Amino acid sequence: MAESGDRFVHDITVRWSDCDPANIAYTGRIPNFALEAIDAWWAAKIGIDWFELNLDRNTGTPFVKLSMEFLSPITPRHTLRCTVRLTKLGRTAMTFAVDGHQDGKASFAGEFVCVAVQADRFKATPLPEDMRLTMESLVDAEG
Amino acid sequence: MAESGDRFVHDITVRWSDCDPANIAYTGRIPNFALEAIDAWWAAKIGIDWFELNLDRNTGTPFVKLSMEFLSPITPRHTLRCTVRLTKLGRTAMTFAVDGHQDGKASFAGEFVCVAVQADRFKATPLPEDMRLTMESLVDAEG
Amino acid sequence: MAESGDRFVHDITVRWSDCDPANIAYTGRIPNFALEAIDAWWAAKIGIDWFELNLDRNTGTPFVKLSMEFLSPITPRHTLRCTVRLTKLGRTAMTFAVDGHQDGKASFAGEFVCVAVQADRFKATPLPEDMRLTMESLVDAEG
Amino acid sequence: MAESGDRFVHDITVRWSDCDPANIAYTGRIPNFALEAIDAWWAAKIGIDWFELNLDRNTGTPFVKLSMEFLSPITPRHTLRCTVRLTKLGRTAMTFAVDGHQDGKASFAGEFVCVAVQADRFKATPLPEDMRLTMESLVDAEG
Numbered sequence: 005m006a007e008s009g010d011r012f013v014h015d016i017t018v019r020w021s022d023c024d025p026a027n028i029a030y031t032g033r034i035p036n037f038a039l040e041a042i043d044a045w046w047a048a049k050i051g052i053d054w055f056e057l058n059l060d061r062n063t064g065t066p067f068v069k070l071s072m073e074f075l076s077p078i079t080p081r082h083t084l085r086c087t088v089r090l091t092k093l094g095r096t097a098m099t100f101a102v103d104g105h106q107d108g109k110a111s112f113a114g115e116f117v118c119v120a121v122q123a124d125r126f127k128a129t130p131l132p133e134d135m136r137l138t139m140e141s142l143v144d145a146e147g
Numbered sequence: 148m149a150e151s152g153d154r155f156v157h158d159i160t161v162r163w164s165d166c167d168p169a170n171i172a173y174t175g176r177i178p179n180f181a182l183e184a185i186d187a188w189w190a191a192k193i194g195i196d197w198f199e200l201n202l203d204r205n206t207g208t209p210f211v212k213l214s215m216e217f218l219s220p221i222t223p224r225h226t227l228r229c230t231v232r233l234t235k236l237g238r239t240a241m242t243f244a245v246d247g248h249q250d251g252k253a254s255f256a257g258e259f260v261c262v263a264v265q266a267d268r269f270k271a272t273p274l275p276e277d278m279r280l281t282m283e284s285l286v287d288a289e290g
Numbered sequence: 291m292a293e294s295g296d297r298f299v300h301d302i303t304v305r306w307s308d309c310d311p312a313n314i315a316y317t318g319r320i321p322n323f324a325l326e327a328i329d330a331w332w333a334a335k336i337g338i339d340w341f342e343l344n345l346d347r348n349t350g351t352p353f354v355k356l357s358m359e360f361l362s363p364i365t366p367r368h369t370l371r372c373t374v375r376l377t378k379l380g381r382t383a384m385t386f387a388v389d390g391h392q393d394g395k396a397s398f399a400g401e402f403v404c405v406a407v408q409a410d411r412f413k414a415t416p417l418p419e420d421m422r423l424t425m426e427s428l429v430d431a432e433g
Numbered sequence: 434m435a436e437s438g439d440r441f442v443h444d445i446t447v448r449w450s451d452c453d454p455a456n457i458a459y460t461g462r463i464p465n466f467a468l469e470a471i472d473a474w475w476a477a478k479i480g481i482d483w484f485e486l487n488l489d490r491n492t493g494t495p496f497v498k499l500s501m502e503f504l505s506p507i508t509p510r511h512t513l514r515c516t517v518r519l520t521k522l523g524r525t526a527m528t529f530a531v532d533g534h535q536d537g538k539a540s541f542a543g544e545f546v547c548v549a550v551q552a553d554r555f556k557a558t559p560l561p562e563d564m565r566l567t568m569e570s571l572v573d574a575e576g
Contacts, residue, residue: 071214357500
């Protein structure tokens with residue numbers, strides 16, 4: 005059962021190196037912020053990050069889709085707070101909503117869909133049972 | 148008037164540095180490939196790249212939205228051919244469709260929406276007239 | 291006077307996204323880790339990060355030289371502890387030593403030389419007096 | 434025998450995405466430009482890029498050392514011409530000199546040392562014989 009309201013927050017220090025000559029984080033960096041937040045969600049909520057998941061459990065989660073809205077420019081002046089929620093859990097597919105805020109203002113809203121695969125064959129496969137059980141308790145469909 | 152079928156192809160050499168331990172281009176790199184293709188479209192079709200557009204013409208084109216579908220894994224084994232089309236042109240907004248192929252197979256399909264701004268104020272503004280005229284001749288609404 | 295032994299430690303979570311198909315952090319990422327540690331040193335020790343230094347104080351610190359030795363592979367399995375020391379302070383030039391460790395083992399050792407410039411002219415200039423005084427108290431020539 | 438003067442040139446289009454708010458390529462991008470040039474050298478001169486070398490020949494070339502001097506700021510206004518030379522060839526180690534120029538002006542000069550390893554064991558090993566022979570003909574010690 006979904007434990008309503010489960011939200012994981014991952015803070016990112018945006019840096020000079022992330023910014024382009026417009027003095028804001030380059031567009032191409034922003035999906036990377038959101039992906040970093042999802043990787044951090046795995047480490048915190050499932051207890052295993054993408055690296056260990058792939059190498060130690062032979063399980064990958066390649067993305068099949070992503071969409072993002074950029075709501076206000078991102079700069080190094082404030083921490084970028086990224087909220088991650090697992091919003092859908094299928095047999096092999098997972099959907100994450102990732103929202104970014106700086107200084108109380110929405111920076112971006114994104115949705116990311118990935119699929120569990122057997123890493124050494126790149127073949128869709130149900131998630132390992134232990135992870136799936138944990139995930140079921142975390143789905144936050146209400147958003 | 149839209150000159151039907153205007154398509155710009157930008158080739159990218161995918162490299163070792165783009166790949167993660169799954170031996171494929173990291174998800175976070177792929178929006179960057181598409182953005183590079185759009186920057187190359189500006190240079191080829193409008194005659195000015197993002198850097199010059201911002202610094203020399205005081206015009207930025209920050210993105211407000213992007214969505215991508217990842218259709219097959221991207222590797223360094225083949226050139227990544229990125230097709231860029233301008234599919235919508237509003238008063239300040241532009242929509243680009245970017246599709247990537249490797250070895251004849253679809254790698255990704257994406258849509259990117261940006262808005263022209265006065266660069267030093269980050270304020271939406273119509274595109275400079277000369278660019279707008281060129282763009283009108285390039286819109287490929289049929290896709 | 292140099293306060294002997296001043297060392298700043300900046301921790302980096304190495305991620306899947308940093309790694310290449312050899313399952314270790316890509317070489318090109320490693321100078322970026324060290325630079326991030328230096329930017330963090332500025333924020334912690336001087337009270338201003340590179341972004342604010344450039345935009346609010348019109349002072350840049352472009353690098354003129356760097357050298358790194360890679361001592362053992364870097365992976366996401368352990369925190370990357372980066373130690374930053376200011377080892378030389380000239381009229382306009384600064385030298386930083388940055389060392390990285392994972393799990394008690396040396397990962398890299400690097401030296402980075404930068405020069406203060408007036409940001410809007412890219413012209414070498416002495417550091418602002420307040421920063422210079424703070425820096426003088428931090429130089430750790432013994433290494 | 435060294436064929437004196439063998440120089441490989443790899444051109445890079447520097448982009449908006451490579452630049453920071455100082456309107457020049459970010460320092461952390463520059464080692465990546467040089468590494469890209471070395472990867473391109475492998476593809477052109479040895480006939481195999483790093484990706485294939487690792488995956489198809491079980492041979493990696495991790496870097497053990499790099500040093501770079503930054504001689505003038507790099508911008509998108511001119512092509513970055515990177516010259517790659519193999520300057521030393523040991524039993525397992527190789528040294529590359531990579532120099533970057535824009536518009537006839539030196540941008541950077543760098544030296545990169547790597548070691549051949551058996552990729553699946555990360556253990557130093559002599560290069561495969563075919564590659565070694567090709568490399569011997571390419572060493573340009575005079576620089």
